[in-house]
Amino acid sequence: MISELKEILQEKGLLVGVKGVIIGYSGGPDSTLLKELFKSTDRSVVLAYFNHNLRSDSDEEEFFVKKEAERIGLPLRIGEEDVRKYCEKHSLSIEEGARNLRLSFLHRIKNDEGADIIALGHNLDDQIENFFIRLMRGAGFGLASMGYQDGDIIRPLLSIRKKEIIEYLDGQEIPYYRDPSNEDSVYLRNRIRSKLIPVIEEIQDGSMSGIERSIENIKDMEEALRRGIGNITIIPFRNHVEVEREIFAKLQASEKFLVLHKMLSLIDNEKTLKRCHISDFPEKGVVELDGAYIEVTRDKILVVGKVDIQGMELPLNGEASFGDFDIRSDIVDSSVDFLNNECEYFDLKDLKLPLKVRGRRNGEEMSYFSSGNKKKLKDIFINEKIPRTLRDSWPIIYDSEGILLIPGVQRSNRAIVTKKTEKVLLIRYKRVNYGG
Numbered sequence: 472m473i474s475e476l477k478e479i480l481q482e483k484g485l486l487v488g489v490k491g492v493i494i495g496y497s498g499g500p501d502s503t504l505l506k507e508l509f510k511s512t513d514r515s516v517v518l519a520y521f522n523h524n525l526r527s528d529s530d531e532e533e534f535f536v537k538k539e540a541e542r543i544g545l546p547l548r549i550g551e552e553d554v555r556k557y558c559e560k561h562s563l564s565i566e567e568g569a570r571n572l573r574l575s576f577l578h579r580i581k582n583d584e585g586a587d588i589i590a591l592g593h594n595l596d597d598q599i600e601n602f603f604i605r606l607m608r609g610a611g612f613g614l615a616s617m618g619y620q621d622g623d624i625i626r627p628l629l630s631i632r633k634k635e636i637i638e639y640l641d642g643q644e645i646p647y648y649r650d651p652s653n654e655d656s657v658y659l660r661n662r663i664r665s666k667l668i669p670v671i672e673e674i675q676d677g678s679m680s681g682i683e684r685s686i687e688n689i690k691d692m693e694e695a696l697r698r699g700i701g702n703i704t705i706i707p708f709r710n711h712v713e714v715e716r717e718i719f720a721k722l723q724a725s726e727k728f729l730v731l732h733k734m735l736s737l738i739d740n741e742k743t744l745k746r747c748h749i750s751d752f753p754e755k756g757v758v759e760l761d762g763a764y765i766e767v768t769r770d771k772i773l774v775v776g777k778v779d780i781q782g783m784e785l786p787l788n789g790e791a792s793f794g795d796f797d798i799r800s801d802i803v804d805s806s807v808d809f810l811n812n813e814c815e816y817f818d819l820k821d822l823k824l825p826l827k828v829r830g831r832r833n834g835e836e837m838s839y840f841s842s843g844n845k846k847k848l849k850d851i852f853i854n855e856k857i858p859r860t861l862r863d864s865w866p867i868i869y870d871s872e873g874i875l876l877i878p879g880v881q882r883s884n885r886a887i888v889t890k891k892t893e894k895v896l897l898i899r900y901k902r903v904n905y906g907g
Contacts (some may be wrong), residue, residue, distance in 0.1 A: 472504070476504075476628070477508070477511075479627055480508075480627055490587055491517070492509050492516050492517070492586060493519050494517070494589075495591045497532070503645060505590050505627070516545055516546075517547075517586065518536075518546065519549075521551065521552075521573045522551035524552070524553065528651060533549065550576040552572045566658075587623070588623050588624070589624050590624075592626075593628060594628040594631050594633050595628075595633075595683060596664065599679060599682055599683070602682065603667060700726050705734055706904055708902065708903060709903045710795050712774050713771045715771065716767065735763060737774075738776040753767055764860040766859060766860040773858055775861060778864060780794060780864055785800055785825075787802055793829075793864075796865075796878055797903055800897065800899075802819060804894070813900055814897060814899045815882045815897075816895050816898075817875060817885075817898070818886045818888050818894075819886075819895060823870040826868065826870055827870070828866045828868050835874070837851070839851075839881065839883070851880060878900035879900065
Protein backbone atom coordinates (compact mmCIF):
# COMPACT_ATOMS: atom_id res chain seq x y z
CA MET A 472 0.00 0.00 0.00
CA ILE A 473 2.71 2.51 0.97
CA SER A 474 4.69 1.71 -2.19
CA GLU A 475 1.56 2.21 -4.30
CA LEU A 476 0.90 5.57 -2.67
CA LYS A 477 4.50 6.67 -3.20
CA GLU A 478 4.06 5.91 -6.91
CA ILE A 479 0.95 8.14 -6.92
CA LEU A 480 2.91 10.93 -5.22
CA GLN A 481 5.57 10.68 -7.92
CA GLU A 482 3.19 10.20 -10.86
CA LYS A 483 1.06 13.21 -9.87
CA GLY A 484 4.06 15.33 -8.91
CA LEU A 485 2.54 16.04 -5.51
CA LEU A 486 5.84 16.47 -3.68
CA VAL A 487 7.83 18.42 -6.25
CA GLY A 488 9.72 21.13 -4.38
CA VAL A 489 8.02 20.16 -1.10
CA LYS A 490 10.05 20.10 2.10
CA GLY A 491 7.40 20.46 4.78
CA VAL A 492 3.98 18.76 5.06
CA ILE A 493 1.06 19.44 7.39
CA ILE A 494 -1.20 16.39 7.78
CA GLY A 495 -4.84 17.03 8.65
CA TYR A 496 -4.89 14.34 11.33
CA SER A 497 -8.00 13.06 13.12
CA GLY A 498 -6.72 9.67 14.22
CA GLY A 499 -9.12 7.94 11.80
CA PRO A 500 -8.07 5.35 9.18
CA ASP A 501 -7.50 7.83 6.32
CA SER A 502 -5.30 10.31 8.17
CA THR A 503 -3.53 7.41 9.90
CA LEU A 504 -2.54 6.02 6.50
CA LEU A 505 -1.33 9.50 5.48
CA LYS A 506 0.78 9.59 8.63
CA GLU A 507 2.31 6.22 7.77
CA LEU A 508 2.96 7.37 4.21
CA PHE A 509 4.70 10.64 5.02
CA LYS A 510 6.74 9.45 7.96
CA SER A 511 8.42 7.08 5.47
CA THR A 512 9.54 10.04 3.33
CA ASP A 513 12.34 12.52 3.96
CA ARG A 514 9.92 15.46 4.32
CA SER A 515 9.33 17.37 7.53
CA VAL A 516 5.92 16.30 8.91
CA VAL A 517 3.62 18.02 11.42
CA LEU A 518 0.29 16.54 12.52
CA ALA A 519 -2.55 19.06 12.91
CA TYR A 520 -5.69 18.02 14.80
CA PHE A 521 -8.81 20.20 14.95
CA ASN A 522 -11.36 19.42 17.67
CA HIS A 523 -14.83 20.40 16.42
CA ASN A 524 -16.38 19.78 19.86
CA LEU A 525 -19.47 18.39 18.16
CA ARG A 526 -19.49 14.83 19.50
CA SER A 527 -19.66 13.37 22.99
CA ASP A 528 -16.42 11.48 22.30
CA SER A 529 -14.44 14.55 21.13
CA ASP A 530 -12.19 14.51 24.21
CA GLU A 531 -11.61 10.78 23.80
CA GLU A 532 -10.60 11.29 20.16
CA GLU A 533 -8.23 14.12 21.10
CA PHE A 534 -6.65 11.94 23.82
CA PHE A 535 -6.05 9.17 21.25
CA VAL A 536 -4.47 11.64 18.80
CA LYS A 537 -2.10 12.97 21.48
CA LYS A 538 -1.03 9.50 22.55
CA GLU A 539 -0.50 8.33 18.94
CA ALA A 540 1.58 11.42 18.05
CA GLU A 541 3.69 10.84 21.16
CA ARG A 542 4.09 7.13 20.32
CA ILE A 543 5.42 7.72 16.80
CA GLY A 544 7.39 10.87 17.68
CA LEU A 545 5.76 13.37 15.32
CA PRO A 546 5.01 16.97 16.37
CA LEU A 547 1.31 17.70 16.92
CA ARG A 548 -0.58 21.00 16.79
CA ILE A 549 -4.10 21.14 18.21
CA GLY A 550 -6.89 23.64 17.61
CA GLU A 551 -10.55 23.86 18.56
CA GLU A 552 -13.57 26.07 17.93
CA ASP A 553 -17.22 26.41 18.85
CA VAL A 554 -18.48 25.16 15.48
CA ARG A 555 -22.19 25.46 16.30
CA LYS A 556 -21.84 29.09 17.30
CA TYR A 557 -19.83 29.85 14.16
CA CYS A 558 -22.45 28.17 11.94
CA GLU A 559 -25.30 30.07 13.56
CA LYS A 560 -23.49 33.38 13.13
CA HIS A 561 -22.70 32.75 9.45
CA SER A 562 -25.88 30.80 8.53
CA LEU A 563 -23.94 27.68 7.51
CA SER A 564 -24.65 23.98 7.82
CA ILE A 565 -22.64 22.17 10.50
CA GLU A 566 -20.73 20.26 7.83
CA GLU A 567 -19.79 23.38 5.87
CA GLY A 568 -18.93 25.44 8.94
CA ALA A 569 -16.78 22.66 10.40
CA ARG A 570 -14.94 22.31 7.08
CA ASN A 571 -14.31 26.07 6.88
CA LEU A 572 -12.92 26.26 10.40
CA ARG A 573 -10.76 23.17 9.99
CA LEU A 574 -9.24 24.42 6.71
CA SER A 575 -8.61 27.84 8.26
CA PHE A 576 -6.82 26.13 11.17
CA LEU A 577 -4.73 23.96 8.82
CA HIS A 578 -3.64 26.94 6.74
CA ARG A 579 -2.73 28.82 9.91
CA ILE A 580 -0.56 25.91 11.06
CA LYS A 581 1.01 25.66 7.59
CA ASN A 582 2.01 29.32 7.75
CA ASP A 583 3.26 29.04 11.35
CA GLU A 584 5.38 26.00 10.53
CA GLY A 585 6.62 27.32 7.18
CA ALA A 586 5.35 24.16 5.47
CA ASP A 587 4.68 23.84 1.74
CA ILE A 588 1.52 21.74 1.54
CA ILE A 589 -1.42 20.35 3.51
CA ALA A 590 -2.21 16.66 3.05
CA LEU A 591 -5.81 15.53 3.52
CA GLY A 592 -7.04 11.95 3.74
CA HIS A 593 -9.97 12.01 1.29
CA ASN A 594 -10.28 8.61 -0.39
CA LEU A 595 -12.18 7.21 -3.36
CA ASP A 596 -15.28 6.53 -1.25
CA ASP A 597 -15.34 10.22 -0.21
CA GLN A 598 -15.07 11.26 -3.86
CA ILE A 599 -17.93 8.97 -4.89
CA GLU A 600 -20.10 10.06 -1.96
CA ASN A 601 -19.53 13.71 -2.88
CA PHE A 602 -20.49 12.86 -6.47
CA PHE A 603 -23.85 11.44 -5.40
CA ILE A 604 -24.53 14.22 -2.89
CA ARG A 605 -24.01 16.88 -5.56
CA LEU A 606 -25.92 14.86 -8.14
CA MET A 607 -28.93 14.65 -5.81
CA ARG A 608 -28.77 18.40 -5.20
CA GLY A 609 -28.85 19.15 -8.92
CA ALA A 610 -25.23 20.17 -9.41
CA GLY A 611 -23.72 20.43 -12.88
CA PHE A 612 -20.21 21.77 -12.74
CA GLY A 613 -18.47 20.55 -9.65
CA LEU A 614 -19.77 16.97 -9.71
CA ALA A 615 -16.13 15.94 -9.69
CA SER A 616 -15.42 17.97 -6.59
CA MET A 617 -11.93 16.92 -5.48
CA GLY A 618 -8.60 16.61 -7.21
CA TYR A 619 -5.25 15.17 -6.22
CA GLN A 620 -4.04 18.75 -5.82
CA ASP A 621 -5.92 22.01 -5.31
CA GLY A 622 -3.51 24.84 -4.62
CA ASP A 623 -1.56 23.95 -1.49
CA ILE A 624 -3.81 20.97 -0.63
CA ILE A 625 -2.99 17.45 -1.78
CA ARG A 626 -5.09 14.26 -1.53
CA PRO A 627 -2.88 11.23 -2.23
CA LEU A 628 -5.57 8.66 -1.28
CA LEU A 629 -8.20 9.58 -3.91
CA SER A 630 -7.85 6.30 -5.82
CA ILE A 631 -7.94 4.07 -2.71
CA ARG A 632 -11.16 2.53 -1.32
CA LYS A 633 -11.91 2.92 2.37
CA LYS A 634 -12.08 -0.84 2.92
CA GLU A 635 -8.60 -1.21 1.39
CA ILE A 636 -7.25 1.34 3.86
CA ILE A 637 -8.82 -0.43 6.85
CA GLU A 638 -7.64 -3.84 5.65
CA TYR A 639 -4.07 -2.54 5.35
CA LEU A 640 -4.05 -0.89 8.79
CA ASP A 641 -5.60 -3.94 10.45
CA GLY A 642 -3.14 -6.24 8.69
CA GLN A 643 -0.19 -4.15 9.88
CA GLU A 644 -1.71 -3.79 13.37
CA ILE A 645 -1.56 0.00 13.10
CA PRO A 646 -3.97 1.63 15.62
CA TYR A 647 -6.59 4.15 14.48
CA TYR A 648 -9.64 5.83 15.98
CA ARG A 649 -13.15 4.74 15.01
CA ASP A 650 -15.50 7.72 14.65
CA PRO A 651 -19.00 6.61 15.80
CA SER A 652 -20.67 9.43 13.82
CA ASN A 653 -19.75 7.58 10.62
CA GLU A 654 -22.58 5.19 11.44
CA ASP A 655 -25.19 7.89 12.15
CA SER A 656 -27.90 7.68 9.46
CA VAL A 657 -29.01 11.28 10.08
CA TYR A 658 -26.25 12.38 7.71
CA LEU A 659 -26.91 12.06 3.96
CA ARG A 660 -23.29 11.02 3.36
CA ASN A 661 -23.65 8.09 5.75
CA ARG A 662 -26.92 6.97 4.13
CA ILE A 663 -25.25 7.01 0.72
CA ARG A 664 -22.33 5.03 2.15
CA SER A 665 -24.39 2.42 3.97
CA LYS A 666 -27.43 2.06 1.68
CA LEU A 667 -26.87 3.36 -1.86
CA ILE A 668 -23.32 2.25 -2.63
CA PRO A 669 -23.80 -1.38 -1.49
CA VAL A 670 -26.87 -1.66 -3.78
CA ILE A 671 -24.92 -0.28 -6.75
CA GLU A 672 -22.05 -2.70 -6.10
CA GLU A 673 -24.54 -5.56 -5.86
CA ILE A 674 -26.16 -4.63 -9.19
CA GLN A 675 -22.86 -4.68 -11.07
CA ASP A 676 -19.35 -5.73 -10.16
CA GLY A 677 -16.74 -3.02 -10.71
CA SER A 678 -19.35 -0.26 -10.67
CA MET A 679 -17.25 1.91 -8.35
CA SER A 680 -14.34 1.79 -10.80
CA GLY A 681 -16.73 2.87 -13.56
CA ILE A 682 -17.98 5.77 -11.46
CA GLU A 683 -14.38 6.73 -10.71
CA ARG A 684 -13.64 6.86 -14.46
CA SER A 685 -16.80 8.93 -15.05
CA ILE A 686 -15.69 11.43 -12.40
CA GLU A 687 -12.31 11.74 -14.12
CA ASN A 688 -14.01 12.24 -17.51
CA ILE A 689 -16.23 14.97 -16.05
CA LYS A 690 -13.17 16.66 -14.56
CA ASP A 691 -11.49 16.63 -17.97
CA MET A 692 -14.55 18.20 -19.63
CA GLU A 693 -14.84 20.85 -16.95
CA GLU A 694 -11.16 21.64 -17.32
CA ALA A 695 -11.57 22.07 -21.08
CA LEU A 696 -14.41 24.55 -20.50
CA ARG A 697 -12.35 26.41 -17.89
CA ARG A 698 -9.46 26.74 -20.32
CA GLY A 699 -11.93 28.31 -22.75
CA ILE A 700 -12.61 31.16 -20.31
CA GLY A 701 -9.01 31.40 -19.13
CA ASN A 702 -8.32 34.62 -21.06
CA ILE A 703 -11.26 36.51 -19.53
CA THR A 704 -10.00 39.22 -17.18
CA ILE A 705 -11.52 39.06 -13.72
CA ILE A 706 -10.42 41.94 -11.51
CA PRO A 707 -10.34 41.12 -7.79
CA PHE A 708 -10.65 43.96 -5.31
CA ARG A 709 -10.29 43.49 -1.59
CA ASN A 710 -14.01 42.89 -0.99
CA HIS A 711 -15.46 42.18 -4.42
CA VAL A 712 -14.56 41.03 -7.94
CA GLU A 713 -15.76 42.30 -11.30
CA VAL A 714 -15.68 41.57 -15.02
CA GLU A 715 -16.62 43.64 -18.07
CA ARG A 716 -20.29 43.19 -18.92
CA GLU A 717 -19.67 43.35 -22.67
CA ILE A 718 -17.30 40.36 -22.47
CA PHE A 719 -19.61 38.42 -20.14
CA ALA A 720 -22.64 38.95 -22.42
CA LYS A 721 -20.93 37.15 -25.33
CA LEU A 722 -20.44 33.92 -23.37
CA GLN A 723 -22.56 30.78 -23.56
CA ALA A 724 -24.60 29.84 -20.47
CA SER A 725 -22.08 27.19 -19.38
CA GLU A 726 -19.22 29.69 -19.73
CA LYS A 727 -21.14 32.33 -17.77
CA PHE A 728 -21.65 29.80 -15.01
CA LEU A 729 -17.93 29.05 -14.85
CA VAL A 730 -16.97 32.74 -14.85
CA LEU A 731 -19.38 33.48 -12.00
CA HIS A 732 -18.26 30.34 -10.19
CA LYS A 733 -14.66 31.50 -10.45
CA MET A 734 -15.58 35.00 -9.28
CA LEU A 735 -17.47 33.59 -6.29
CA SER A 736 -14.56 31.31 -5.45
CA LEU A 737 -12.39 34.40 -4.97
CA ILE A 738 -14.65 35.43 -2.07
CA ASP A 739 -15.22 31.82 -0.88
CA ASN A 740 -18.86 31.59 -1.98
CA GLU A 741 -18.80 29.38 -5.08
CA LYS A 742 -21.09 26.76 -3.52
CA THR A 743 -24.06 29.17 -3.52
CA LEU A 744 -24.32 29.38 -7.32
CA LYS A 745 -27.06 27.40 -9.06
CA ARG A 746 -28.02 26.93 -12.72
CA CYS A 747 -31.26 28.89 -12.16
CA HIS A 748 -29.17 31.97 -11.40
CA ILE A 749 -27.90 31.85 -14.99
CA SER A 750 -31.22 31.05 -16.69
CA ASP A 751 -32.91 33.95 -14.84
CA PHE A 752 -29.97 36.34 -15.11
CA PRO A 753 -31.22 39.95 -15.18
CA GLU A 754 -30.40 42.64 -17.72
CA LYS A 755 -29.77 44.94 -14.79
CA GLY A 756 -30.09 44.59 -11.04
CA VAL A 757 -29.01 42.35 -8.19
CA VAL A 758 -29.12 38.58 -7.72
CA GLU A 759 -28.95 37.63 -4.05
CA LEU A 760 -27.20 34.39 -3.06
CA ASP A 761 -26.77 32.93 0.42
CA GLY A 762 -23.49 34.68 1.13
CA ALA A 763 -23.01 37.09 -1.76
CA TYR A 764 -24.60 39.37 -4.33
CA ILE A 765 -24.21 39.41 -8.09
CA GLU A 766 -24.91 42.85 -9.52
CA VAL A 767 -25.37 43.72 -13.19
CA THR A 768 -24.61 47.34 -13.97
CA ARG A 769 -24.40 49.11 -17.31
CA ASP A 770 -20.69 48.28 -17.66
CA LYS A 771 -19.80 45.58 -15.12
CA ILE A 772 -20.75 42.28 -13.57
CA LEU A 773 -19.83 42.44 -9.88
CA VAL A 774 -19.69 39.69 -7.27
CA VAL A 775 -19.79 41.12 -3.75
CA GLY A 776 -19.61 39.18 -0.49
CA LYS A 777 -22.10 39.91 2.27
CA VAL A 778 -19.91 41.53 4.90
CA ASP A 779 -20.41 43.47 8.11
CA ILE A 780 -17.43 45.82 8.39
CA GLN A 781 -17.02 47.47 11.79
CA GLY A 782 -16.30 51.19 12.03
CA MET A 783 -13.04 52.41 13.55
CA GLU A 784 -11.13 55.50 14.57
CA LEU A 785 -8.93 56.95 11.85
CA PRO A 786 -5.45 57.92 13.13
CA LEU A 787 -4.29 61.46 12.35
CA ASN A 788 -0.90 60.21 11.25
CA GLY A 789 -1.40 56.64 10.11
CA GLU A 790 -3.26 54.13 8.00
CA ALA A 791 -6.52 52.20 8.08
CA SER A 792 -8.43 49.89 5.75
CA PHE A 793 -12.15 49.85 5.12
CA GLY A 794 -13.97 47.95 2.39
CA ASP A 795 -11.99 48.11 -0.84
CA PHE A 796 -10.01 51.13 0.36
CA ASP A 797 -6.71 51.87 2.05
CA ILE A 798 -6.86 55.23 3.81
CA ARG A 799 -3.94 57.28 5.11
CA SER A 800 -4.08 60.58 6.99
CA ASP A 801 -1.20 62.99 7.69
CA ILE A 802 -0.95 66.41 9.29
CA VAL A 803 1.01 68.66 6.91
CA ASP A 804 1.91 72.33 6.49
CA SER A 805 -0.59 74.62 4.81
CA SER A 806 1.97 75.31 2.06
CA VAL A 807 1.65 71.73 0.76
CA ASP A 808 1.38 71.28 -3.00
CA PHE A 809 -2.18 70.24 -3.79
CA LEU A 810 -2.58 66.90 -5.56
CA ASN A 811 -5.54 66.27 -7.82
CA ASN A 812 -6.37 62.60 -7.43
CA GLU A 813 -7.23 60.25 -4.57
CA CYS A 814 -6.77 62.78 -1.78
CA GLU A 815 -8.58 65.60 0.04
CA TYR A 816 -7.41 68.44 2.32
CA PHE A 817 -9.06 69.76 5.48
CA ASP A 818 -8.27 72.63 7.84
CA LEU A 819 -7.27 70.77 11.00
CA LYS A 820 -8.54 73.41 13.44
CA ASP A 821 -12.07 73.21 11.98
CA LEU A 822 -12.38 69.46 12.56
CA LYS A 823 -14.11 68.04 15.64
CA LEU A 824 -11.85 65.11 16.45
CA PRO A 825 -11.58 62.18 16.69
CA LEU A 826 -11.85 61.25 13.04
CA LYS A 827 -13.67 57.99 12.31
CA VAL A 828 -14.63 55.77 9.38
CA ARG A 829 -17.70 53.53 8.98
CA GLY A 830 -20.31 52.42 6.47
CA ARG A 831 -23.33 54.50 5.49
CA ARG A 832 -26.54 54.75 7.51
CA ASN A 833 -30.09 54.92 6.22
CA GLY A 834 -31.40 58.41 5.59
CA GLU A 835 -28.24 60.35 6.44
CA GLU A 836 -27.09 63.44 4.55
CA MET A 837 -23.94 65.46 3.97
CA SER A 838 -23.24 69.05 2.99
CA TYR A 839 -22.31 69.02 -0.67
CA PHE A 840 -18.93 70.62 -1.45
CA SER A 841 -19.96 72.60 -4.52
CA SER A 842 -23.15 74.13 -3.11
CA GLY A 843 -23.14 73.71 0.65
CA ASN A 844 -26.64 72.26 0.44
CA LYS A 845 -27.38 69.00 2.17
CA LYS A 846 -27.93 65.94 0.07
CA LYS A 847 -28.88 62.37 0.95
CA LEU A 848 -26.10 59.82 0.69
CA LYS A 849 -28.41 57.57 -1.31
CA ASP A 850 -28.80 60.26 -3.97
CA ILE A 851 -25.07 60.99 -3.98
CA PHE A 852 -24.26 57.32 -4.60
CA ILE A 853 -26.87 57.12 -7.35
CA ASN A 854 -25.59 60.28 -9.06
CA GLU A 855 -22.02 59.01 -8.93
CA LYS A 856 -23.14 55.60 -10.30
CA ILE A 857 -21.73 53.62 -7.36
CA PRO A 858 -23.05 50.04 -7.66
CA ARG A 859 -25.78 49.27 -5.16
CA THR A 860 -23.96 46.29 -3.64
CA LEU A 861 -20.83 48.34 -2.89
CA ARG A 862 -22.52 51.19 -1.04
CA ASP A 863 -22.71 49.55 2.39
CA SER A 864 -18.96 48.82 2.40
CA TRP A 865 -17.94 52.20 0.97
CA PRO A 866 -16.04 54.20 3.63
CA ILE A 867 -17.70 57.24 5.21
CA ILE A 868 -15.14 59.47 6.99
CA TYR A 869 -16.63 61.74 9.66
CA ASP A 870 -16.05 63.65 12.89
CA SER A 871 -18.43 64.54 15.73
CA GLU A 872 -20.16 67.20 13.59
CA GLY A 873 -20.89 64.99 10.58
CA ILE A 874 -19.63 63.51 7.36
CA LEU A 875 -16.43 64.94 5.89
CA LEU A 876 -15.57 62.66 2.98
CA ILE A 877 -16.84 59.79 0.86
CA PRO A 878 -13.57 58.72 -0.82
CA GLY A 879 -13.66 58.89 -4.58
CA VAL A 880 -17.22 60.26 -4.49
CA GLN A 881 -17.68 63.56 -2.66
CA ARG A 882 -16.33 65.72 0.18
CA SER A 883 -18.30 68.07 2.37
CA ASN A 884 -17.99 71.86 2.39
CA ARG A 885 -16.58 71.83 5.93
CA ALA A 886 -12.99 72.57 7.04
CA ILE A 887 -12.02 74.09 3.71
CA VAL A 888 -8.35 75.06 3.45
CA THR A 889 -7.78 78.83 3.08
CA LYS A 890 -4.84 81.25 3.26
CA LYS A 891 -5.39 81.44 7.03
CA THR A 892 -5.02 77.68 7.48
CA GLU A 893 -2.07 76.74 9.69
CA LYS A 894 -2.25 72.95 9.69
CA VAL A 895 -3.78 70.73 7.04
CA LEU A 896 -5.11 67.21 7.42
CA LEU A 897 -4.31 65.36 4.20
CA ILE A 898 -6.39 62.24 3.61
CA ARG A 899 -5.19 59.91 0.88
CA TYR A 900 -7.26 56.96 -0.28
CA LYS A 901 -6.86 54.16 -2.80
CA ARG A 902 -9.14 51.36 -3.92
CA VAL A 903 -7.15 48.16 -3.61
CA ASN A 904 -7.32 45.73 -6.51
CA TYR A 905 -5.02 42.84 -7.20
CA GLY A 906 -4.71 43.09 -10.97
CA GLY A 907 -6.52 41.13 -13.68
